[in-house]
Amino acid sequence: MNAIRAEGLVKHYGEVRALDGLDLTVPEGTVLGLLGPNGAGKTTSVRIITTLLKPDSGHIEVNGIDVLRHPDQVRRIIGVSGQYAAVDEYLTGHENLEMIGRLYHLGKRKARARAEELLERFNLTDAAKRTVKTYSGGMRRRLDLAGALVISPPVIVLDEPTTGLDPRSRLGMWDVISERVRAGATLLLTTQYLEEADQLADNIVVIDHGRAIAQGTPDELKREVGGERLEVTLGSRAEAQSAQEILTKVCASEAIIDEAAHRVHAPVTRGSWALIEAVRQFDAAGIEPVDIGIHRASLDDVFMKLTGQAPAEPSTEQEVAA
Template structure:
């Protein structure tokens, strides 16, 4: 295998008139996490299905572990692990039985499949629930069991398609810890998500897909720099103060501020750092407004996506 364990060039997949993926390029260097970010319907899952040999591309080229996903599909399947959007475990089997079954499907043999199942149950903190049927598991437990099943053969290349969708915040953070452990263990991960904070927290590099196209790529910091360096953000005590405060910010920065009417929060990009901060505070004082929780911050990935696409990341429709 080369240093780039996943390479995709010009991947295209249409379903009738729907252009689910329309020329996607991806590269995943060994030992890193590539975050593929986009709303529902952007083409993330279709891209993963092509890379994991579940769909044949209409055109384009892709390799996983150095193997062509079309001509050498069987070789690709032997070296990768996949955890899809929805847990693929059998809810009528116990956690232990599920993992043992996956081990046998991978031809590990009865003894090795049982040993590997016990190892994974312990690794994913499922030992106490090992002999309960999967249908009694919480959402977070089922996602952990599903991920454990994808690791039965110790793959070095792992696809995680929206692994935390539907999880509560605590379970999501727990899954993040699992993903970090996999990377520390030498795995290379392609992670799709519609949660911008997830890509920010986990990915070494991020590719943003919208309407089947890659519209931006880079590190989190590089993407954030596309919508300006720093932003000033503050709150005002009353909603009635927002128009006057916004006007003051516009006069100082030359940028129309963003306003959250519910929290009375105002933010805008600035180029002068602390000098701009002082200037805005003085301008607000001049019109009789005292800023609360005022400070400078970097733009969020939410703001990056909004700037690139004109809409929020959660706005989208499910893929075909």
């Protein structure tokens, strides 16, 4: 069953077409990463799914409930955390979570107990009795995410949950998020960080100008866009030129040379075979590579190719050991 199903969502803001017939499906218990540059329509989609905004047209269901017809029922089963930490800065961390629990109608005692549990889980126990005004940005984000998990909702929607966090806090957030997914929750998350989508998402939808322009698992997307390439770094320019001839033959495709870096690369289909064959021929020709390996396209390449824009933060290219 699909936990989230959106069909043909269209939303205009005046002249701007924020969503242009977006379709999305998130099977129960999976994580969908919604990826796209700024202004692609990520936040608009999230606001529609979480009942905050009505689309101009289209259909949207969460756990089989029509969001437009029964928003109240949907609010009872979703947990939401937005792009800007929506916590009350004049309340303490504990008071914030207790208030959210009360508004989910947990009752006073349960709301308090749950607040304490979450504060502990998010490493905020020491700060529980301090007003949020004194919290760092990372602490606010954590508290906001905790707010989304107060009822252990079956469907969680997070809009750029780790934007602006330091790497350690980000890892901590990923931990908690994965834990909820292992417990059976369905998650839709928007992000500009490809690494985040790669780590957390089972499926990725890349959107741009309000439309899905690609979808698949992270691996599928990488394969579709870049495939693999064989890359060799040599000790001298002369060696690089000889290597270019060898690689062109082995890979059956024109090898590209970066003369300054003494580096040569060519696209391959049968990666491991090409690597072994190339090593053999280098050996026979008396060439000793400084570095040799198969490189797979990263989600950065995917993003660049599909949207023509660099992602928010470069992540290092992944090397596949051969």
